[in-house]
Amino acid sequence: MDREEGHLQFQPAAAGTVGRGAITAIERSMLSKLLEVCGYPPIRIALWTGQEIASGDQPPIARLVIHDRGALLRMLVNPELFTGDDYSAGRIDVEGDLVGFLDSVYLGLDALPDKSAKARFLRWLNRPRPNTLAGSKANIQHHYDLGNDFYQLWLDTARMQYTCAYYPRPGMSIEEAQIAKLDHVARKLQIKPGDVVYEAGCGWGGLARHLAQNYGVAKVRAYNISQEQVKFARERTQAEGLSDRIEYVLDDYRNMDGKCDAFVSIGMLEHVGVDNYPALGDVIERVLKPGGRGLIHSIGRNRAAPMNAWIEKRIFPGAYPATLAEMMAIFEGHEFSVLDVENLRLHYAATLQAWLDRYEQHTDEIRRMYDERFVRMWRLYLAGSKASFLMGSLQLFQIVFARPRDNTVPMSREHLYPASPKPS
Amino acid sequence: MDREEGHLQFQPAAAGTVGRGAITAIERSMLSKLLEVCGYPPIRIALWTGQEIASGDQPPIARLVIHDRGALLRMLVNPELFTGDDYSAGRIDVEGDLVGFLDSVYLGLDALPDKSAKARFLRWLNRPRPNTLAGSKANIQHHYDLGNDFYQLWLDTARMQYTCAYYPRPGMSIEEAQIAKLDHVARKLQIKPGDVVYEAGCGWGGLARHLAQNYGVAKVRAYNISQEQVKFARERTQAEGLSDRIEYVLDDYRNMDGKCDAFVSIGMLEHVGVDNYPALGDVIERVLKPGGRGLIHSIGRNRAAPMNAWIEKRIFPGAYPATLAEMMAIFEGHEFSVLDVENLRLHYAATLQAWLDRYEQHTDEIRRMYDERFVRMWRLYLAGSKASFLMGSLQLFQIVFARPRDNTVPMSREHLYPASPKPS
Numbered sequence: 001m002d003r004e005e006g007h008l009q010f011q012p013a014a015a016g017t018v019g020r021g022a023i024t025a026i027e028r029s030m031l032s033k034l035l036e037v038c039g040y041p042p043i044r045i046a047l048w049t050g051q052e053i054a055s056g057d058q059p060p061i062a063r064l065v066i067h068d069r070g071a072l073l074r075m076l077v078n079p080e081l082f083t084g085d086d087y088s089a090g091r092i093d094v095e096g097d098l099v100g101f102l103d104s105v106y107l108g109l110d111a112l113p114d115k116s117a118k119a120r121f122l123r124w125l126n127r128p129r130p131n132t133l134a135g136s137k138a139n140i141q142h143h144y145d146l147g148n149d150f151y152q153l154w155l156d157t158a159r160m161q162y163t164c165a166y167y168p169r170p171g172m173s174i175e176e177a178q179i180a181k182l183d184h185v186a187r188k189l190q191i192k193p194g195d196v197v198y199e200a201g202c203g204w205g206g207l208a209r210h211l212a213q214n215y216g217v218a219k220v221r222a223y224n225i226s227q228e229q230v231k232f233a234r235e236r237t238q239a240e241g242l243s244d245r246i247e248y249v250l251d252d253y254r255n256m257d258g259k260c261d262a263f264v265s266i267g268m269l270e271h272v273g274v275d276n277y278p279a280l281g282d283v284i285e286r287v288l289k290p291g292g293r294g295l296i297h298s299i300g301r302n303r304a305a306p307m308n309a310w311i312e313k314r315i316f317p318g319a320y321p322a323t324l325a326e327m328m329a330i331f332e333g334h335e336f337s338v339l340d341v342e343n344l345r346l347h348y349a350a351t352l353q354a355w356l357d358r359y360e361q362h363t364d365e366i367r368r369m370y371d372e373r374f375v376r377m378w379r380l381y382l383a384g385s386k387a388s389f390l391m392g393s394l395q396l397f398q399i400v401f402a403r404p405r406d407n408t409v410p411m412s413r414e415h416l417y418p419a420s421p422k423p424s
Numbered sequence: 425m426d427r428e429e430g431h432l433q434f435q436p437a438a439a440g441t442v443g444r445g446a447i448t449a450i451e452r453s454m455l456s457k458l459l460e461v462c463g464y465p466p467i468r469i470a471l472w473t474g475q476e477i478a479s480g481d482q483p484p485i486a487r488l489v490i491h492d493r494g495a496l497l498r499m500l501v502n503p504e505l506f507t508g509d510d511y512s513a514g515r516i517d518v519e520g521d522l523v524g525f526l527d528s529v530y531l532g533l534d535a536l537p538d539k540s541a542k543a544r545f546l547r548w549l550n551r552p553r554p555n556t557l558a559g560s561k562a563n564i565q566h567h568y569d570l571g572n573d574f575y576q577l578w579l580d581t582a583r584m585q586y587t588c589a590y591y592p593r594p595g596m597s598i599e600e601a602q603i604a605k606l607d608h609v610a611r612k613l614q615i616k617p618g619d620v621v622y623e624a625g626c627g628w629g630g631l632a633r634h635l636a637q638n639y640g641v642a643k644v645r646a647y648n649i650s651q652e653q654v655k656f657a658r659e660r661t662q663a664e665g666l667s668d669r670i671e672y673v674l675d676d677y678r679n680m681d682g683k684c685d686a687f688v689s690i691g692m693l694e695h696v697g698v699d700n701y702p703a704l705g706d707v708i709e710r711v712l713k714p715g716g717r718g719l720i721h722s723i724g725r726n727r728a729a730p731m732n733a734w735i736e737k738r739i740f741p742g743a744y745p746a747t748l749a750e751m752m753a754i755f756e757g758h759e760f761s762v763l764d765v766e767n768l769r770l771h772y773a774a775t776l777q778a779w780l781d782r783y784e785q786h787t788d789e790i791r792r793m794y795d796e797r798f799v800r801m802w803r804l805y806l807a808g809s810k811a812s813f814l815m816g817s818l819q820l821f822q823i824v825f826a827r828p829r830d831n832t833v834p835m836s837r838e839h840l841y842p843a844s845p846k847p848s
Contacts, residue, residue, distance in 0.1 A: 168836050302759040302828050324762055325752035332747050335726040337816055341765035346835055392761055392828040404726050404816040411770055412592050417838045 007040035008032055009054040021069065022049050030076045041104030047072070061104065062096035084310030084384075088377035098379070099356075102387035106308075148204070148232045153365060154358040159206030160232075163267035163297065164348040164396045174354035177347075182210040187416050188340065188400045189262045189293045191215045198260040198287055199223065200253035200280075201268025205233025205246065212237075212245040220246045221260070223253045256283050261292050269298035269327070270319045277322075277329040285334045293402055294336070299348075300324060300395040308384065315381050321394055331401055339409055340400040345389050348396045352386035431464035432456055433478040445493060446473050454500045465528030471496070485528065486520035508734030508808075512801035522803070523780075526811035530732075572628070572656045577789060578782040583630030584656075587691035587721065588772040588820045598778035601771075606634040611840050612764065612824045613686045613717045615639045622684040622711055623647065624677035624704075625692025629657025629670065636661075636669040644670045645684070647677045680707050685716050693722035693751070694743045701746075701753040709758045717826055718760070723772075724748065724819040732808065739805050745818055755825055763833055764824040769813050772820045776810035 010028070023031075035041070035055045042056035046065045054060065066072050071091040075083050083105075086092040094101050155162055156178040165177035166184045185207065191197065193216030202208055202222035211217045224230050230250045237246050253268070254276075263284050272280055284294055299321040306312070307319050324341065331338055359366075359382060367375050388394040402409050434452070447455075459465070459479045466482035470489045478484065490496050495515040499507050507529075510516040518525050579586055580602040589601035590608045609631065615621065617640030626632055626646030635641045648654050654674045661670050677692070678700075687708050696704055708718055723745040730736070731743050748765065755762055783790075783806060791799050812818040826833050 168838065170835075302761050303756045323752065323756050325749045325756055328747065328749035328752070332727045332749055337726050337767065337769070337819065338748055338765065339767045341762065342837065343761065343763045343833075345761070346831065346833065390831065392830070395761060406816070407770065407814065409767075409770065411594075412841075413766065413837065414592065414841045417836075417841050 007056060008035060011052045011054070023047055023051060023072075027069075027072060027076070031072070034076060038105050041101075043101060043104065060096070062094050062098065062101035064101065065093040065095060067091050067093070078309070084314060084377070084380055087380050088314075088373045090372065090376060098383040099353075099387050099390070102380075102384045103391050106384070106387055106391060106393055147369070148228055150366065150369060151204075153362040154355050159210060160204035161206050162203055164299075164344055165351040165354070166344065167347055167350050174351065174358070177351065177354070178206070179210070181347075182207055183214075184416065185264065185266065185295055185297065185398070186211060186215055187418070188398065189264060189295050190410070190415075191217060191262060194218045195261040196221070196259070197262045197264060198256060198258075200256070200263070200265040200283075201271070202229075202233065202248065203267065204229050205237055205248065207264065207266060208233070208246045208248075209237060209240060209242055212242040213240070217245065221249060221256075221258070222246060223249045223251055223256060225250065225252055254279060254283060256287050258287060259289050260287050261289055263288050263292065263294040264297075265295070266297040267299075269296055270316070270321060273318065273320060274322055274326050274329070277327065278333050281330045281333045281336070284330070284336070288403070290403055291406055291408055293400065295398060295400050296327070296330065297396070297398045298322070298327070300327065300397045302392065302395060305393075308388070311381060311384065314377060324397060327397065327399065331399075335404045336401045337404045337406070337409075338399060338401050340398075340413060342398045344396040344398060345392065345394070348394070349386050349389040352382055352389065356382045356386065431480060432459060435476045435478070447471055447475060447496075451493075451496060451500070455496070458500060462529050465525075467525060467528065484520070486518050486522065486525035488525065489517040489519060491515050491517070502733070508738060508801070508804055511804050512738075512797045514796065514800060522807040523777075523811050523814070526804075526808045527815050530808070530811055530815060530817060571793070572652055574790065574793060575628075577786040578779050583634060584628035585630050586627055588723075588768055589775040589778070590768065591771055591774050598775065598782070601775065601778070602630070603634070605771075606631055607638075608840065609688065609690065609719055609721065609822070610635060610639055611842070612822065613688060613719050614834070614839075615641060615686060618642045619685040620645070620683070621686045621688060622680060622682075624680070624687070624689040624707075625695070626653075626657065626672065627691070628653050629661060629672065631688065631690060632657070632670045632672075633661055633664060633666055636666040637664070641669065645673060645680075645682070646670060647673045647675055647680060649674065649676055678703060678707060680711050682711060683713050684711050685713055687712050687716065687718040688721075689719070690721040691723075693720055694740070694745060697742065697744060698746055698750050698753070701751065702757050705754045705757045705760070708754070708760070712827070714827055715830055715832055717824065719822060719824050720751070720754065721820070721822045722746070722751070724751065724821045726816070726819060729817075732812070735805060735808065738801060748821060751821065751823065755823075759828045760825045761828045761830070761833075762823060762825050764822075764837060766822045768820040768822060769816065769818070772818070773810050773813040776806055776813065780806045780810065 031045075031053070040056040042058035042060050044060045044063045045053040045055065046063055047053070048066060048068050066075070068091055071086040074086060075092075083092060087094070151160065151162060156165075156175045158175055159178050159182065161178040161181065164181065165174060166181035167177045168180055172180065189197075191211060195215075195217045197208075197211055197217055197220045199208060199220060199222040202224045205222060208220040208222045211220055222233070224233070227250060230248050233248055234243075237243050237248070253265070269280075288294060301321045301323045304323050304326065307316070307321060312319055328338075330336075356379075359379065363375050363379075366378070385394070389396070455469075455477070464480040466480035466484050468484045468487045469477040469479065470487055471477070472490060472492050490499070492515055495510040498510060499516075507516060511518070575584065575586060580589075580599045582599055583602050583606065585602040585605065588605065589598060590605035591601045592604055596604065613621075615635060619639070619641045621632075621635055621641055621644045623632060623644060623646040626648045629646060632644040632646045635644055646657070648657070651674065654672050657672055661667050661672070677689070693704075712718060725745045725747050728747050728750065731740070731745060736743055752762075754760075780803075783803065787799050787803075790802070809818070813820070
């Protein structure tokens, strides 16, 4: 046993367990450097050689098993991207607390100085795909057209919300928390009977159906460029007898026309691209009636940084979580008045835990639908996302806005908290 | 009687009333242009010649009396700045609804295209004074060292709050609404017994004394560069027996040191200058403990624009109301997590009306303390500010923030609305 810089312990392979070639001095030095950059997370690393490395001075929260030299080398070259691929392929395993492990490692990567050569290289490598009209369609289909059967296995059953839920009370089920989110949004938008609501990026139509069933709206016009989602949404809407009040439009939000009392977009801004924010503002300027309300719900950042490389490449092409300053480009070009911003970061961590629990109950079916690599890829994505919200590298912002001279805006936000029991 | 472009009626002077020289064709044409730029507000203009001009197609809400040619010419050259000076000097009068009149005229000036030569010239003319350490001191003393006796005549008596109040219920007195504001701020900051609170720009110490009296804080360290205000605050604090828990520091916020559980700044950011926002972020980064909360309360804008020229020149040198995007420069440099933004624009309009009512009850005393010009200048300032908040050209933002990895932040904002009766 020896020690490097007081934070690492390299244990030699036990006799007879040494496998396909021992770790070289260069690899050992690079691994030490990587663990140093990550701030010596409290983990153990088990190599294919049988050798184990203990990092940090705390009891380990997880054991990272690296099954071959290729996986180690890829990790050393681009830890953010290739760790995901190799985990999916089973060349890396994490035994123990996956969320906690990712939390520790992301925290270290996040701490890379913005202007270091490595950070700049990672940014170039991780640049998002362009969101032209055609590009958006390809990017969205990559993710949302995976198949409704897949998402139905682990999202809430009633409203199929693939966005942050809202937990006004601890211990709520994901079903309750997603309904609470939809009601929270409806109250923020002050939806009233007879309203026309435009929704940009409607998912499987959960908000549209909730508003049509419970808020007496005249019409929800819901835009989406995912064919699979719209097909599902139309079927559910027909089954629930709401087709006269919901119109699904299989088109880009940039082609919206007509006029609405409320404009809402939940979980679409991540796919819009910062360069297109003024164009989104133009769309809202065109369609929102005087006296109308708007709400944008999106993953965001405290400071500008690219999306996690692996998630952007394998899971969400074209995605980018913006800062509030960046998001303001939607509003300030047209002098919309921002009334309210709420950060629901911890609600997304809770939502992801609920999804992860349900996901793990269905891995056999998911393996049959896809394969083991897919099962592992999505586990890593859900766990990594939870870690990002828990550690504060991702935020969830709900922004409410109105026309600049609208003096019918509510004086306080008390109406958002109507019937819920006060904490004792 | 004749008509120009269907929105103006020039009525000739009645026989025998024609005074010091009739209006020239050029002046008439420039005045027509000015009224066109303002969107033909529904007002009447009475000239020193006895001539009257009716603008707009609606019944007039006020009568603008221009007592001499100099006032007319100054108005035509730079309406924003010189109207204020000439109103103060009594060379212009507004008969009828002063707030409504200003609302109409500002609305028109606001509508000037950003890139017009006139708008650019106005921006240059109205560029704010620099907020260096010495410059800030001069700028602040210009306004806040006018004399405590003056502000005591029309602010709330108990807490002397010269910032936006909070009206959770209609019909509250300014005293009640200012206490409600302080409690709203304290709840947003989650102030608890034993906390150390740092306040940047403490006015007459109203928040500091409220927290010391009602929230069991260990210490409020309150910074201010206005000697008059600090003198007053220290006297009140001693009289109320709170001197052991409040330390007033007659110094710039940039010199803050030590550590605090809560950082608060109410109505100072307007005087900080956008260029200094990152430095303000540096100060907060230096002093805020892990797990601490911060709140910044400031006048703002929906889109970037200079301060009203006359107010910046005569009332508030160096002041600038920033947009939310601009304000984010405080937070995003250090990855503070913005938890909550609330826009209290209409509360400031209500606050200004309350101040204006009380101000008008004391004009005789104010005239004795200063002079008629001062009385008129401040009336115009208060009325103009109310008009700006009512018409949405100014906003009031409260921004709550925390450290990025602080998972003790509240899950919802329900705790902000604890005991207040629900509207029926």
